[in-house]
Amino acid sequence: MAPSPTRPRPATAKQRAAERKRDAPAERRGEARRQLLLEKTLELVGREGVDAVHHRRVAELAGVPLGSTTYWFTSRDDMLVQALAWFAEHELELMRDRLGPLADAGRHPRRLVDRFAALMMLQLGPDRIRARAQYALLQEAAHRPQLEPVVRAWSAGWHDLLEQLFAGLGHPDPRLDAQLFLALLDGLMLTQLAAPDDDFEQAVLRPALRRWLEPSA
Amino acid sequence: MAPSPTRPRPATAKQRAAERKRDAPAERRGEARRQLLLEKTLELVGREGVDAVHHRRVAELAGVPLGSTTYWFTSRDDMLVQALAWFAEHELELMRDRLGPLADAGRHPRRLVDRFAALMMLQLGPDRIRARAQYALLQEAAHRPQLEPVVRAWSAGWHDLLEQLFAGLGHPDPRLDAQLFLALLDGLMLTQLAAPDDDFEQAVLRPALRRWLEPSA
DNA sequence: AGCTAACTTGTACCTTCGTACAGTACGAAC
DNA sequence: GTTCGTACTGTACGAAGGTACAAGTTAGCT
Numbered sequence: 001m002a003p004s005p006t007r008p009r010p011a012t013a014k015q016r017a018a019e020r021k022r023d024a025p026a027e028r029r030g031e032a033r034r035q036l037l038l039e040k041t042l043e044l045v046g047r048e049g050v051d052a053v054h055h056r057r058v059a060e061l062a063g064v065p066l067g068s069t070t071y072w073f074t075s076r077d078d079m080l081v082q083a084l085a086w087f088a089e090h091e092l093e094l095m096r097d098r099l100g101p102l103a104d105a106g107r108h109p110r111r112l113v114d115r116f117a118a119l120m121m122l123q124l125g126p127d128r129i130r131a132r133a134q135y136a137l138l139q140e141a142a143h144r145p146q147l148e149p150v151v152r153a154w155s156a157g158w159h160d161l162l163e164q165l166f167a168g169l170g171h172p173d174p175r176l177d178a179q180l181f182l183a184l185l186d187g188l189m190l191t192q193l194a195a196p197d198d199d200f201e202q203a204v205l206r207p208a209l210r211r212w213l214e215p216s217a
Numbered sequence: 218m219a220p221s222p223t224r225p226r227p228a229t230a231k232q233r234a235a236e237r238k239r240d241a242p243a244e245r246r247g248e249a250r251r252q253l254l255l256e257k258t259l260e261l262v263g264r265e266g267v268d269a270v271h272h273r274r275v276a277e278l279a280g281v282p283l284g285s286t287t288y289w290f291t292s293r294d295d296m297l298v299q300a301l302a303w304f305a306e307h308e309l310e311l312m313r314d315r316l317g318p319l320a321d322a323g324r325h326p327r328r329l330v331d332r333f334a335a336l337m338m339l340q341l342g343p344d345r346i347r348a349r350a351q352y353a354l355l356q357e358a359a360h361r362p363q364l365e366p367v368v369r370a371w372s373a374g375w376h377d378l379l380e381q382l383f384a385g386l387g388h389p390d391p392r393l394d395a396q397l398f399l400a401l402l403d404g405l406m407l408t409q410l411a412a413p414d415d416d417f418e419q420a421v422l423r424p425a426l427r428r429w430l431e432p433s434a
Numbered sequence: 435a436g437c438t439a440a441c442t443t444g445t446a447c448c449t450t451c452g453t454a455c456a457g458t459a460c461g462a463a464c
Numbered sequence: 465g466t467t468c469g470t471a472c473t474g475t476a477c478g479a480a481g482g483t484a485c486a487a488g489t490t491a492g493c494t
Contacts, residue, residue: 064473151411
């Protein structure tokens, strides 16, 4: 039984008091440092895989002493799980922003294809480190019960988002389509991350998106 | 630069000489042991992830002394890469066998759905350890150039298999369909392995398979 | 039989890593 | 100011793991 490792103490009644000094920065005293460490952990996961995540390595990468990582994360497991959970929380929101409003999606199907294509290519290119971290999360969840709820919440978020989209497009079973569409994109991402293909966008991605998002004649 | 770790020495001119003693078993003297270790390594990957793979752990799991694992695998990396490469080589063949002949697939679409459904549920159930190892392979390939060709060969094998199938079903672009269908199955597997869903087979898998494999009215 | 190379094993050293911990600094509350 | 709790840091020790290696065994060859 893991002794429920978390950050030192929640500081029950002080959080509000800290919002005064300057405009916005200070949430809790050490929150900035903690997030820096989480980011570096994720970067490491994406770059070299979960094996590479150690207190010392993360500390070095973040330019802080070892004691700093051991203070915020009581164990290696704790570090990894917190980083992945934190990532899942923020990633969905980020994706939502990048896709932009989907409410009027039915009006411009071509634009919709472009938007999804751009998002995917971003994830395969400049943002591929984060994308890899994302699939590492799924992989880790398969043998870490603590991460299962994280994955469920993340999946549910995507499903809701896409269900709305397909409902707007007039699909008869938008929930199912959302799940299948998401699985398709995941599968494509996964293999492209492992063995990239030069004409992937033109030869595979766009045809696939068109098939799903443009009304079949 | 890694000094190209492989098994001790290829024994350039002796391999043929060994095929005599008995019916088939002896390929090279230690091949049985080596494969046992590879299997145990994969089991560990599937069960606890790549972190868990160490010389000592694998040796213990296989019931052999530490020296045995260090003899066959010069480094931890070597062990992991060899295991995943070996897995990829055999897995495709296994899947081919399990699916059975696909040549006359067009005649019995219902059967086809059943076959794929059975295969998928097997991978999600009794065989999920191996399935996890499979996706760990993809994940690892993303940051281990040595594994990229392995992944490409494995993908190509699947694509050929499925292209043949979709050609037989009369799809206009069987190559593309093969790739998309495979991606869909991969995506579904991945999320189901991380967070299983009770009515997955009836609610998602079979509808998806029907949509792809049965002729739309 | 004698030779050789593949195979096998136990041990031991050294590095890395996890983790505890004692102590310091700092901000906030009183 | 004093006090107190959070944040932070450096060090150190024990455990785990990577790897080398020497010595042993087996099987095939001449």
